[in-house]
Amino acid sequence: MSGVFSMNPLHLVAVTGGTHGNEMSGVTLVKHWLKDSTELARETFTAVPLLANPEATEKCVRYYERDLNRCFTRDILNSTESQDEPYEVKRAREINREFGPRGSVNAYDVILDLHNTTSNMGVCLIVSEAHRHLEMHACHYIQTHLPNFDPQIFLYKEPGSELYDLASVSKAGIGFELGPQPQGVVRGDMLQKMKTLVKVTLDFINHWNQGMEFPAFEVDVYQRVGHVQFPLSPDGEVSAVVHPSLQDRDFFLLHPGDPAFLSLDDQIIPYTGEQPVYPVFINEAAYYEKNIAFILAKKMQVSVPALSSTSQKRTL
Amino acid sequence: MSGVFSMNPLHLVAVTGGTHGNEMSGVTLVKHWLKDSTELARETFTAVPLLANPEATEKCVRYYERDLNRCFTRDILNSTESQDEPYEVKRAREINREFGPRGSVNAYDVILDLHNTTSNMGVCLIVSEAHRHLEMHACHYIQTHLPNFDPQIFLYKEPGSELYDLASVSKAGIGFELGPQPQGVVRGDMLQKMKTLVKVTLDFINHWNQGMEFPAFEVDVYQRVGHVQFPLSPDGEVSAVVHPSLQDRDFFLLHPGDPAFLSLDDQIIPYTGEQPVYPVFINEAAYYEKNIAFILAKKMQVSVPALSSTSQKRTL
Numbered sequence: 001m002s003g004v005f006s007m008n009p010l011h012l013v014a015v016t017g018g019t020h021g022n023e024m025s026g027v028t029l030v031k032h033w034l035k036d037s038t039e040l041a042r043e044t045f046t047a048v049p050l051l052a053n054p055e056a057t058e059k060c061v062r063y064y065e066r067d068l069n070r071c072f073t074r075d076i077l078n079s080t081e082s083q084d085e086p087y088e089v090k091r092a093r094e095i096n097r098e099f100g101p102r103g104s105v106n107a108y109d110v111i112l113d114l115h116n117t118t119s120n121m122g123v124c125l126i127v128s129e130a131h132r133h134l135e136m137h138a139c140h141y142i143q144t145h146l147p148n149f150d151p152q153i154f155l156y157k158e159p160g161s162e163l164y165d166l167a168s169v170s171k172a173g174i175g176f177e178l179g180p181q182p183q184g185v186v187r188g189d190m191l192q193k194m195k196t197l198v199k200v201t202l203d204f205i206n207h208w209n210q211g212m213e214f215p216a217f218e219v220d221v222y223q224r225v226g227h228v229q230f231p232l233s234p235d236g237e238v239s240a241v242v243h244p245s246l247q248d249r250d251f252f253l254l255h256p257g258d259p260a261f262l263s264l265d266d267q268i269i270p271y272t273g274e275q276p277v278y279p280v281f282i283n284e285a286a287y288y289e290k291n292i293a294f295i296l297a298k299k300m301q302v303s304v305p306a307l308s309s310t311s312q313k314r315t316l
Numbered sequence: 317m318s319g320v321f322s323m324n325p326l327h328l329v330a331v332t333g334g335t336h337g338n339e340m341s342g343v344t345l346v347k348h349w350l351k352d353s354t355e356l357a358r359e360t361f362t363a364v365p366l367l368a369n370p371e372a373t374e375k376c377v378r379y380y381e382r383d384l385n386r387c388f389t390r391d392i393l394n395s396t397e398s399q400d401e402p403y404e405v406k407r408a409r410e411i412n413r414e415f416g417p418r419g420s421v422n423a424y425d426v427i428l429d430l431h432n433t434t435s436n437m438g439v440c441l442i443v444s445e446a447h448r449h450l451e452m453h454a455c456h457y458i459q460t461h462l463p464n465f466d467p468q469i470f471l472y473k474e475p476g477s478e479l480y481d482l483a484s485v486s487k488a489g490i491g492f493e494l495g496p497q498p499q500g501v502v503r504g505d506m507l508q509k510m511k512t513l514v515k516v517t518l519d520f521i522n523h524w525n526q527g528m529e530f531p532a533f534e535v536d537v538y539q540r541v542g543h544v545q546f547p548l549s550p551d552g553e554v555s556a557v558v559h560p561s562l563q564d565r566d567f568f569l570l571h572p573g574d575p576a577f578l579s580l581d582d583q584i585i586p587y588t589g590e591q592p593v594y595p596v597f598i599n600e601a602a603y604y605e606k607n608i609a610f611i612l613a614k615k616m617q618v619s620v621p622a623l624s625s626t627s628q629k630r631t632l
Binding site: 186 | 344345347348352376434496497498499500501502503504505507508553554557558559560563578580581599600601604
């Protein structure tokens, strides 16, 4: 277990929305829970709602000056505040002070961070790495209790890269990524799904606190391994769009030679990777500024050991 | 015919995109055509591409200071430029000078203005009023030649209100409204549909110029009659979302008593109008700033007289 794990129980739990201010399921739910947090209460704890980026939420944009969910790096969290630094850099340190500090015994036990994507990601559960056993058990619990949602597990941290997301501040962190939903729009169906995901995960934490044992299991996960950029013309403009046959096919295998893009003069541009891969976050609006057309993942099966609040010292 | 109609032929044709800078089908196509306008050429004319709001397009936002597509009002177009007025107000006058002036014999013959919506509007053809015969024939031509697109005709101008849109600058103007597409995203399927719509409409204009006759017809149209706002809590925050059973049901009849909203504490809020109506632009992202949840339309059948380039003086 990589985190400095507070053994048991899990009392300090936060549900964060508006980390990206135009991802409206989380924004809407957290604003609601800030008025009435009844839905976040369990026998053994009450989760704290947090509107993570109020400035971006107010403006209904992803971020005001810098992507908050990339600001939780070691360098930023360890540096001292200076004038003229981006709003989100200050905000990341504030959140780390209040819900972390990351890696400390005082850090929150769990953060659930609520996101939406314009991609057809369905219900995606984001964890940093496969050896985060508590998170993996939570994901498995969600998969078992909400099979109709067909939740997929995505491991965002590529080997060798560092943590940078808000949920990394706590001892355990999961991102819920629901799509497709346009930026700035609340879809009722997505809102209900997000609410149900939070409910079931809080139930899991409550069961954990009450001493439930969670047996070992094997599960398929999607490990991020890279990304593909849009083709550019010599003037730096995007010269092709995601091919219609790839659009909405998140979590479906893409083979070398399959259509990846359609140029503006109607030429098919194939995927040129050497191996079949699973594209995810296909045509996500927020990645256009980086010219990223989709993220690549490989599918892996991982074995997760049994976990119980009394056996943690042994199994973790 | 309400416009000051240049009888024939139709030589001055513009295709405008980026009137809203984050509606990416038009932005992408117009940028492409500005480099290579081959697709806009016909035997009898070549259409001119125009990126209508470069500042908003650059920032990938709907507008920079004011919604350009609401700036083509009599007051704005007739006023003189002053410092400190919004960018889009100046831009509206520029466009009116170049492609109008509205109501003058020098005005462009046709403007096709390309839009996207986050609503499930499919392929929607927007005309100001039913008695715009040339536009109605163009729409009918599109419906006849692209039945698979199932194009619907929407009359945006409520009786008694004035024109305010970019396409009102020319003698005839049609808006193409394609959705659902998130703001800031280009979907390949939408791009191809938009390209095909423009192609077929330019073909229609070309046929017109070549003397083709267009017989009378009857057609169903959706006339805008009002709108419905989101329920608000006492603090001014939206307290309910569009009900999942209404989401994506643009152009389907909504009856009094049908679910319209779902409150954040899971209460169904019914539609309280007195008559059945057709909701359109359901849950459009751009309307949130006005708290508009959807637009209301009534369905009408209109009779459109025969039209030919040689008989116009008689039939118009």
